[in-house]
Amino acid sequence: MAKIVAEHLKYKYPLSEKLALYDISFTIEPGEFIGIIGENNAGKSTLCQAMVGIVPNFYKGAYGGKVLIGDMEIAKSNISDICKKVGIVFQNPFNQVTGCKLTVYEEVAFGLENMGLPRSEMIDRIDYSLKLLDIYKYKDRNPFDLSGGQMQRMAIASIIAMRPEVIILDEPTSQLDPQGSEEVFRAVQNLSREGITIIMVEHKMEKIAEYSDRVMLLHEGKLIAFETPEKIFSRDDLDCYGVTAPAYTRICKSLGIKNKKTGFYPVTLEETKSLIGFSEKERCPYDQN
Amino acid sequence: MIHKLDPNSKIIYIFVANIAPALIGARMATASFILISIVILTIGKVLHKTAPMLEFSGLILLTVAIIQGIFHQGNTTVAFALGSVVFYKEGLMFALGIALNVINILMSFSILVLTTKPSDMVETFVHMGLSPRLGYVMSSVFQIIPQMTKTMATITDAQRSRGMETEGKLKTRIKAFFPLISPVVMNSLISTKERAIALEVRGFGSKQKKTFLNDLQKTRYDDIFRFVLILILILSIFWRVLIWLK
Ligand SMILES: Nc1ncnc2c1ncn2[C@@H]1O[C@H](COP(=O)(O)OP(=O)(O)O)[C@@H](O)[C@H]1O
Ligand SMILES: [Mg+2]
Numbered sequence: 001m002a003k004i005v006a007e008h009l010k011y012k013y014p015l016s017e018k019l020a021l022y023d024i025s026f027t028i029e030p031g032e033f034i035g036i037i038g039e040n041n042a043g044k045s046t047l048c049q050a051m052v053g054i055v056p057n058f059y060k061g062a063y064g065g066k067v068l069i070g071d072m073e074i075a076k077s078n079i080s081d082i083c084k085k086v087g088i089v090f091q092n093p094f095n096q097v098t099g100c101k102l103t104v105y106e107e108v109a110f111g112l113e114n115m116g117l118p119r120s121e122m123i124d125r126i127d128y129s130l131k132l133l134d135i136y137k138y139k140d141r142n143p144f145d146l147s148g149g150q151m152q153r154m155a156i157a158s159i160i161a162m163r164p165e166v167i168i169l170d171e172p173t174s175q176l177d178p179q180g181s182e183e184v185f186r187a188v189q190n191l192s193r194e195g196i197t198i199i200m201v202e203h204k205m206e207k208i209a210e211y212s213d214r215v216m217l218l219h220e221g222k223l224i225a226f227e228t229p230e231k232i233f234s235r236d237d238l239d240c241y242g243v244t245a246p247a248y249t250r251i252c253k254s255l256g257i258k259n260k261k262t263g264f265y266p267v268t269l270e271e272t273k274s275l276i277g278f279s280e281k282e283r284c285p286y287d288q289n
Numbered sequence: 290m291i292h293k294l295d296p297n298s299k300i301i302y303i304f305v306a307n308i309a310p311a312l313i314g315a316r317m318a319t320a321s322f323i324l325i326s327i328v329i330l331t332i333g334k335v336l337h338k339t340a341p342m343l344e345f346s347g348l349i350l351l352t353v354a355i356i357q358g359i360f361h362q363g364n365t366t367v368a369f370a371l372g373s374v375v376f377y378k379e380g381l382m383f384a385l386g387i388a389l390n391v392i393n394i395l396m397s398f399s400i401l402v403l404t405t406k407p408s409d410m411v412e413t414f415v416h417m418g419l420s421p422r423l424g425y426v427m428s429s430v431f432q433i434i435p436q437m438t439k440t441m442a443t444i445t446d447a448q449r450s451r452g453m454e455t456e457g458k459l460k461t462r463i464k465a466f467f468p469l470i471s472p473v474v475m476n477s478l479i480s481t482k483e484r485a486i487a488l489e490v491r492g493f494g495s496k497q498k499k500t501f502l503n504d505l506q507k508t509r510y511d512d513i514f515r516f517v518l519i520l521i522l523i524l525s526i527f528w529r530v531l532i533w534l535k
Binding site: 054058078079090096097099105109112116117118119123126144155158159162 | 408432486490495
């Protein structure tokens with residue numbers, strides 16, 4: 001499994017005056033779940049695209065520093081080679097449908113056909129990823145006849161079938177209804193259990209806090225902090241970066257409840273519950289016998 | 290059953306159906322192939338679908354027959370006269386030859402087009418060496434056009450629900466058209482770029498030789514069908530050579 005290393009990454013879109021990414025360096029270990037947060041136009045999508053080579057291979061522009069996936073240098077590789085190691089899922093499920101395939105099953109096959117895999121291997125991989133994303137039952141449907149959540153899971157399945165070591169999700173639920181979002185989050189959790197490295201941009205901070213091992217906070221193209229969710233969301237200056245901490249953290253902050261062991265405010269419901277000494281036993285003392 | 294034949298077999302049929310009569314050089318041969326095509330289309334239950342196309346080309350061929358019947362260069366033998374307009378046999382026979390050829394081409398292509406899924410057809414072309422990019426454009430047309438029509442309907446609905454008049458007099462319709470078309474165009478420009486990126490990250494630009502999920506498998510029928518076709522082709526070449534030798 002490959003590490004992701006960025007060294008002094010800088011990037012400016014063509015025809016743009018300011019840098020979209022400004023001197024970004026970090027290392028992501030294999031199997032980590034990384035959350036990326038920051039206000040609109042902070043450079044989150046650009047950073048995601050820089051890890052798959054869309055920047056600078058699809059969008060040209062001025063580029064400096066480097067990004068390495070294992071020993072592969074992104075700026076010097078073709079997207080068609082990078083995509084075997086790093087997969088990406090975008091916001092709009094609709095625009096990720098190839099539009100040249102008649103069934104969900106064939107749609108997932110698209111990437112594998114391009115990779116030149118033998119047929120039997122394709123079938124194994126498609127079956128596996130459709131089941132992992134829980135859409136095997138729709139395999140004979142037309143891709144455009146799926147709901148948003150199903151379509152987005154199909155997009156994820158299409159990427160998973162290519163067996164990347166890293167999967168990047170750029171606001172995968174921002175265009176979905178609550179039910180569709182929940183479906184996608186459950187799917188993402190499943191992927192994480194499979195040991196694949198996950199990088200997710202998301203505005204729902206509760207989800208970021210719940211899933212992430214570490215969180216990147218971006219602002220105006222700069223990497224402000226790259227820490228555990230507890231540390232990030234305990235910061236006092238979050239509002240300067242247009243970010244709001246999860247509800248639990250905000251409540252505990254105003255009540256002054258800190259986790260004594262770590263010295264940070266809690267970020268998930270579970271942690272909050274255990275800190276305020278809430279237990280099922282106390283809630284229903286007479287139910288236990 | 291015809292639907293299950295490998296598209297390649299149908300392409301071979303188109304080839305033989307058009308080359309063999311040319312080699313044999315008799316109108317009867319062309320007519321026979323038209324008959325065979327009709328039989329095949331009937332078995333495939335798609336003969337009725339050729340009607341609109343035949344009506345259209347029939348109209349053109351009739352015009353050709355009239356013009357050639359009256360004005361063909363080699364016209365000498367009078368066939369019949371309608372009032373003062375005289376039709377000649379040579380011209381009419383010449384037009385008949387053209388008609389048979391055109392119908393033969395149309396019918397043999399119809400077998401391929403009407404009994405093959407568009408996606409299979411495109412895949413066969415890509416197998417045969419068509420660029421995957423062009424293949425993509427061809428097959429996405431079958432998918433994306435209905436989608437664009439849907440988007441158009443959604444946007445019209447949205448605008449109507451905001452109180453815009455989109456129906457009625459021509460003037461209202463034209464007025465409604467521009468605000469309608471700009472989101473549609475903007476939408477499709479953005480989605481085209483996004484889709485292009487989505488295709489790239491699924492290895493579309495790969496130089497690797499593509500493989501295919503659907504394996505368009507030859508069946509026993511394909512073998513028989515192709516054997517007969519090749520036999521016909523060989524016999525007609527033989528026939529041509531015999532004529533030359535005489
Ligand atoms: N295709 C593009 N061409 C030019 N500038 C762009 C393009 N995409 C994004 N930008 C600019 O780059 C900056 C970062 O954008 P982006 O990465 O999309 O931010 P985020 O995903 O955090 O909202 C913004 O200032 C945005 O205007
Ligand atoms: Mg973005």
